[in-house]
Amino acid sequence: MERPIGVIDSGVGGLTVLHELKRQLPKEQFIYLGDTLRCPYGSKGEEEVIQYTWEMVNYLMKFDIKMLVIACNTATALVLEQLKQNLPIPVIGVIEPGARAAIKATQSNHVAIIGTENTIHSQAYEHALIRIKPNIDTTAVACPKFVPLIESGNFVLEEAKEIVEESLEFINHYPTIDTLILGCTHYPIIQSLIEEVVGPRVTVLSSAVETGFEVSTLLTFYNLYHANTEEIHEPAIFTTGKLHVFQRLKEDIFQLKNASLKHITLS
Amino acid sequence: MERPIGVIDSGVGGLTVLHELKRQLPKEQFIYLGDTLRCPYGSKGEEEVIQYTWEMVNYLMKFDIKMLVIACNTATALVLEQLKQNLPIPVIGVIEPGARAAIKATQSNHVAIIGTENTIHSQAYEHALIRIKPNIDTTAVACPKFVPLIESGNFVLEEAKEIVEESLEFINHYPTIDTLILGCTHYPIIQSLIEEVVGPRVTVLSSAVETGFEVSTLLTFYNLYHANTEEIHEPAIFTTGKLHVFQRLKEDIFQLKNASLKHITLS
Numbered sequence: 001m002e003r004p005i006g007v008i009d010s011g012v013g014g015l016t017v018l019h020e021l022k023r024q025l026p027k028e029q030f031i032y033l034g035d036t037l038r039c040p041y042g043s044k045g046e047e048e049v050i051q052y053t054w055e056m057v058n059y060l061m062k063f064d065i066k067m068l069v070i071a072c073n074t075a076t077a078l079v080l081e082q083l084k085q086n087l088p089i090p091v092i093g094v095i096e097p098g099a100r101a102a103i104k105a106t107q108s109n110h111v112a113i114i115g116t117e118n119t120i121h122s123q124a125y126e127h128a129l130i131r132i133k134p135n136i137d138t139t140a141v142a143c144p145k146f147v148p149l150i151e152s153g154n155f156v157l158e159e160a161k162e163i164v165e166e167s168l169e170f171i172n173h174y175p176t177i178d179t180l181i182l183g184c185t186h187y188p189i190i191q192s193l194i195e196e197v198v199g200p201r202v203t204v205l206s207s208a209v210e211t212g213f214e215v216s217t218l219l220t221f222y223n224l225y226h227a228n229t230e231e232i233h234e235p236a237i238f239t240t241g242k243l244h245v246f247q248r249l250k251e252d253i254f255q256l257k258n259a260s261l262k263h264i265t266l267s
Numbered sequence: 268m269e270r271p272i273g274v275i276d277s278g279v280g281g282l283t284v285l286h287e288l289k290r291q292l293p294k295e296q297f298i299y300l301g302d303t304l305r306c307p308y309g310s311k312g313e314e315e316v317i318q319y320t321w322e323m324v325n326y327l328m329k330f331d332i333k334m335l336v337i338a339c340n341t342a343t344a345l346v347l348e349q350l351k352q353n354l355p356i357p358v359i360g361v362i363e364p365g366a367r368a369a370i371k372a373t374q375s376n377h378v379a380i381i382g383t384e385n386t387i388h389s390q391a392y393e394h395a396l397i398r399i400k401p402n403i404d405t406t407a408v409a410c411p412k413f414v415p416l417i418e419s420g421n422f423v424l425e426e427a428k429e430i431v432e433e434s435l436e437f438i439n440h441y442p443t444i445d446t447l448i449l450g451c452t453h454y455p456i457i458q459s460l461i462e463e464v465v466g467p468r469v470t471v472l473s474s475a476v477e478t479g480f481e482v483s484t485l486l487t488f489y490n491l492y493h494a495n496t497e498e499i500h501e502p503a504i505f506t507t508g509k510l511h512v513f514q515r516l517k518e519d520i521f522q523l524k525n526a527s528l529k530h531i532t533l534s
Contacts, residue, residue, distance in 0.1 A: 024371055104291055134293070209371065217367065218484070
């Protein structure tokens with residue numbers, strides 16, 4: 001049997017990455033772990049996020065994964081470098097792909113980033129952008145209300161639009177912004193609402209979509225592509241929390257209907 | 268001094284890749300070699316293309332390049348695997364990035380590819396697409412008139428539009444095609460004309476733009492980013508042919524105004 005790719009997130013948000021990985025790389029097998037019980041990571045202390053992330057990684061390493069995708073911006077910002085240095089497999093975060101896609105997309109050279117408080121406070125996107133393109137302009141704003149909204153499952157309500165409008169009000173004050181990075185993997189779940197609010201001037205980039213592209217690139221360069229075209233393995237989804245939000249999202253939104261879903265406990 | 272990235276092409280077409288590399292990775296230094304004297308490679312014999320490509324590579328290796336970009340679809344199709352196996356540095360072709368971008372972009376799952384006769388005959392794009400996504404539909408058509416048109420510099424004429432319309436007529440017979448890969452690095456020079464002819468139904472993807480993204484990814488994973496933010500090195504361009512088309516393109520189209528340009532001879 002070929003080795004799977006592991007995907008971790010603090011909750012359901014990383015399903016946006018899993019969806020894109022499965023769409024762009026249908027031959028690969030994926031194992032997903034969402035730590036919904038302890039979600040959100042975005043406002044937790046750094047030591048806690050590091051400990052929780054390692055617990056998820058150690059759980060998935062038992063499945064002999066060939067590559068690890070940190071489908072959580074907060075965990076990428078705080079733990080990616082440590083994981084890269086300590087794991088014997090390639091580790092991919094969601095921040096660099098989003099930053100690269102923004103550099104590719106922007107014509108005005110002014111990029112906005114939204115994310116959790118921890119991600120924005122870490123300035124991880126600014127660092128990634130500036131490391132590649134020193135003269136780029138950035139505006140980063142935390143949207144702490146988005147993750148609880150999405151995890152609650154109530155994001156179709158009128159209240160959701162009000163929260164999005166209020167949170168993205170800052171865009172109106174910067175006429176040169178032409179690109180917005182959704183710096184949290186939960187946010188693509190409300191991407192159409194975000195696009196409606198920011199209007200056609202701003203290209204909205206999902207780090208989930210771009211991470212799929214980057215995983216594909218690295219599978220080539222590490223010679224890790226799934227070679228067997230006959231077997232198709234559906235994703236296996238594990239969560240430390242309740243199953244119902246996963247159940248609904250995987251069936252209604254993510255076309256991951258045949259994925260298995262199971263509750264687990266992390267020690 | 269930091270090590271440069273080498274870029275090779277059969278002629279001026281790879282300047283579209285160089286332009287994107289410089290735009291997306293402004294801190295890096297690039298050395299470009301276009302074998303204009305022996306262009307086009309697209310209708311040459313395989314042994315000739317292999318020999319010419321190695322002559323270019325050996326020339327650039329003297330500059331201690333840290334990465335090699337094969338900015339020519341024909342050379343990628345015929346020589347990439349050989350170069351990857353024999354060079355001590357990462358080698359990136361333009362076919363995989365274009366294929367991956369098409370998989371990311373297509374919603375209908377039907378992708379068209381245009382390129383030189385050699386590239387289309389090699390089926391390199393179909394192989395790259397199917398290896399990643401076995402159920403994708405592809406339609407590939409050679410456009411042998413495009414490269415001579417572009418290298419002649421007469422691509423603003425009315426005749427150019429007629430050639431493009433005639434060459435892309437096949438698109439009209441396939442209503443499910445929603446994505447077109449420009450499978451030759453010369454073609455982005457006439458991209459706006461191509462987009463006008465195929466209309467808004469079809470997303471036109473330049474493998475040049477996507478290769479920039481892929482080079483950026485690999486610089487991260489091989490820890491090869493240019494670390495010094497102070498020095499800015501303009502690209503150095505070498506050609507085996509006449510300087511005037513390079514001169515005009517680098518100044519008028521490619522915003523590579525400050526690049527140096529020099530004629531060289533390959534033995």
